[in-house]
Amino acid sequence: MDKKHRQLRFSLAYFFVALVGMWLFQVLIFQPLLIQAQEVPYSQFRQDVAKGYVKEVTLGEERIFFTLYDVGEPNAPEDLPADRAGYTFNTVTVPEDKTLVQDLLDAGVQFRAEPPGNGLLVTLLGWIIPVLPFALIWYFLYKRMGGGQHIMSFAKSRARELTGELTGVTFKDIGGLEEVEYELKEIIEFLKNPEHFTKLGAKLPKGVLLVGPPGTGKTLLAKATAGEAGVPFFSISGSDFVEMFVGVGAARVRDLFEQAKKKAPCIVFIDEIDTIGQARASAGALRVNDEREQTLNQLLTEMDGFEPNQGVVIMAATNRPDILDPALLRPGRFDRQIQVSLPTEAGRLQILHIHTREMPLAPDVDLERLARITPGFSGADLANLANEAALLATRRNADQVTMADFERALERIVAGLQRNVPLRDEVRRRVAYHEGGHALVAALQPDTPPVHKVSIIPTAKGALGFTLQMPEEDQYLISENELRQRIAVLLGGRAAELLIFSEPSTGAADDLQKATQIARRMVTEFGMAEALGPVRYVADAGANYLGEQLMLRPEISPQTQAQIDEAVRRLVEEAQETALGLLREHMEALHEVAETLQQNEVIHGEEIQHILEKYTHD
Ligand code: ADP
Ligand code: MG
Numbered sequence: 001m002d003k004k005h006r007q008l009r010f011s012l013a014y015f016f017v018a019l020v021g022m023w024l025f026q027v028l029i030f031q032p033l034l035i036q037a038q039e040v041p042y043s044q045f046r047q048d049v050a051k052g053y054v055k056e057v058t059l060g061e062e063r064i065f066f067t068l069y070d071v072g073e074p075n076a077p078e079d080l081p082a083d084r085a086g087y088t089f090n091t092v093t094v095p096e097d098k099t100l101v102q103d104l105l106d107a108g109v110q111f112r113a114e115p116p117g118n119g120l121l122v123t124l125l126g127w128i129i130p131v132l133p134f135a136l137i138w139y140f141l142y143k144r145m146g147g148g149q150h151i152m153s154f155a156k157s158r159a160r161e162l163t164g165e166l167t168g169v170t171f172k173d174i175g176g177l178e179e180v181e182y183e184l185k186e187i188i189e190f191l192k193n194p195e196h197f198t199k200l201g202a203k204l205p206k207g208v209l210l211v212g213p214p215g216t217g218k219t220l221l222a223k224a225t226a227g228e229a230g231v232p233f234f235s236i237s238g239s240d241f242v243e244m245f246v247g248v249g250a251a252r253v254r255d256l257f258e259q260a261k262k263k264a265p266c267i268v269f270i271d272e273i274d275t276i277g278q279a280r281a282s283a284g285a286l287r288v289n290d291e292r293e294q295t296l297n298q299l300l301t302e303m304d305g306f307e308p309n310q311g312v313v314i315m316a317a318t319n320r321p322d323i324l325d326p327a328l329l330r331p332g333r334f335d336r337q338i339q340v341s342l343p344t345e346a347g348r349l350q351i352l353h354i355h356t357r358e359m360p361l362a363p364d365v366d367l368e369r370l371a372r373i374t375p376g377f378s379g380a381d382l383a384n385l386a387n388e389a390a391l392l393a394t395r396r397n398a399d400q401v402t403m404a405d406f407e408r409a410l411e412r413i414v415a416g417l418q419r420n421v422p423l424r425d426e427v428r429r430r431v432a433y434h435e436g437g438h439a440l441v442a443a444l445q446p447d448t449p450p451v452h453k454v455s456i457i458p459t460a461k462g463a464l465g466f467t468l469q470m471p472e473e474d475q476y477l478i479s480e481n482e483l484r485q486r487i488a489v490l491l492g493g494r495a496a497e498l499l500i501f502s503e504p505s506t507g508a509a510d511d512l513q514k515a516t517q518i519a520r521r522m523v524t525e526f527g528m529a530e531a532l533g534p535v536r537y538v539a540d541a542g543a544n545y546l547g548e549q550l551m552l553r554p555e556i557s558p559q560t561q562a563q564i565d566e567a568v569r570r571l572v573e574e575a576q577e578t579a580l581g582l583l584r585e586h587m588e589a590l591h592e593v594a595e596t597l598q599q600n601e602v603i604h605g606e607e608i609q610h611i612l613e614k615y616t617h618d
């Protein structure tokens with residue numbers, strides 16, 4: 001209401017200013033411009049005619065314009081007043097003067113009349129020209145005030161976010177998710193033409209849940225679905241709600257759906273739905289999550305509150321489907337789940353192509369190779385890789401992005417940013433043997449991925465060095481033997497330290513953690529320990545999704561637990577023996593790799609292969 005008032009007051013004030021402005025324009029600029037002549041009394045005009053000073057006359061309905069002879073012109077009288085000679089003057093017409101025409105004829109003055117009506121047109125023009133700019137300014141000001149409430153008031157600011165967005169993203173911007181795109185085709189068809197679906201009585205799922213690890217393109221997919229269908233995209237993120245004051249979350253959900261229904265067909269996208277949709281029971285005793293619960297309830301109410309064919313499709317994304325409240329997954333809510341997984345090699349290549357579309361690539365850039373050596377990378381990681389490479393090239397002031405840029409970018413992403421903390425010589429020596437140990441154990445076993453690069457440059461994440469292994473293909477299945485070899489590689493660092501320095505160091509803690517985790521999964525999930533048999537010992541709910549802590553089933557006896565611990569220990573110990581054995585056999589190679597590392601800080605896979613070949617020939 002207040003806003004209306006202010007707008008009205010603004011309009012009135014503006015109108016007044018504009019009126020005064022137009023009047024000033026008329027009086028000061030337009031009229032004088034039009035007349036361009038000094039006004040004199042009618043009597044003066046008559047005298048000038050009588051004295052024969054006047055050369056030309058234009059008789060208008062309102063005004064008479066007359067020009068005097070200039071000095072020296074033919075027929076100019078002798079007594080021409082010098083200060084007025086040659087000038088044009090005007091005077092107001094006196095209609096009562098019936099003898100004017102006769103007098104002009106008698107005096108031999110050239111004269112003509114102005115066509116009638118012209119004066120009105122000119123006057124009109126004189127008003128329209130100045131009004132136009134004022135009107136335009138007024139229009140734009142008014143529009144800004146009326147349309148953009150966010151300028152005027154805070155309270156309504158969320159309205160801006162609630163106007164659906166036309167994303168402009170399409171499936172062309174997504175790589176490696178053809179199957180998912182195919183599943184979404186039907187929804188796109190529906191959004192494009194809801195009436196058609198309604199006519200045939202088809203029912204579409206109200207809610208589609210996109211499930212997958214972070215960075216795999218779930219948000220992108222939702223936007224592209226809207227983009228492909230050409231419908232507005234309303235989005236909110238679950239994490240937005242977390243920051244909100246009590247009661248706002250639920251109100252916001254209500255607003256969102258209200259807006260969306262008005263704009264149907266459209267897509268409502270709820271990102272990170274797990275933050276509001278966590279199972280209510282697991283929220284804990286203290287009911288601190290009242291707000292979240294209200295929001296969730298509102299969401300459920302809204303979802304139940306409209307017909308499936310109303311043209312609103314709700315999409316949501318999560319990487320934690322296991323913790324979602326089961327109420328969300330009931331029929332009529334998010335009853336369709338679509339799995340979005342990490343890209344395969346072909347997918348990675350497509351994604352790299354998409355994200356290097358606008359980059360000037362040097363001819364040596366081999367995207368196929370990059371796709372091959374980046375298993376486990378998500379779409380976001382690959383986008384990041386391309387961007388880092390471009391940044392590195394920019395920093396070099398180069399005009400093309402080269403393969404070297406991509407390789408450095410890759411190292412950065414894998415190992416964190418390189419930092420130059422000089423290590424004491426003993427520490428460097430130990431790190432060199434440790435990393436050399438990993439590298440050789442990896443290179444000496446048949447089923448481990450080849451070593452790409454070993455470095456003893458400390459990383460930002462606190463590691464003193466790293467060994468980079470690049471699998472040559474994506475692995476969907478891993479055999480027991482391969483897992484054992486992986487554990488051996490992880491223990492290669494510690495084994496080398498034991499052989500050279502006769503004691504372990506803290507440097508292997510991370511390796512041991514990873515090795516133990518693999519061994520534990522082998523025993524409890526994959527049935528790979530003889531003593532325990534092909535039985536799953538891990539609790540089902542929520543376990544191991546995205547590398548979470550493994551929980552054993554509660555009913556497992558203490559004896560079995562002890563057996564599990566024993567089996568895990570045996571696996572890791574056996575792996576350590578394997579590593580020790582391999583390194584003992586290739587001591588010279590280990591020394592040389594460690595030497596090279598201390599000198600150059602880095603050693604590549606081919607060099608290690610070279611060193612190994614050198615000593616096996618003897
Ligand atoms: P999620 O929502 O699954 O966490 P996003 O959709 O937010 O992932 O992805 C983040 C960014 O990573 C995207 O904006 C895009 O640049 C890139 N990206 C992720 N997946 C893909 C893909 N399949 N194709 C192309 N780019 C992708
Ligand atoms: Mg996302």
Ligand code: ZN
Binds near residue numbers: 434490494511
């Ligand atoms: Zn290590």
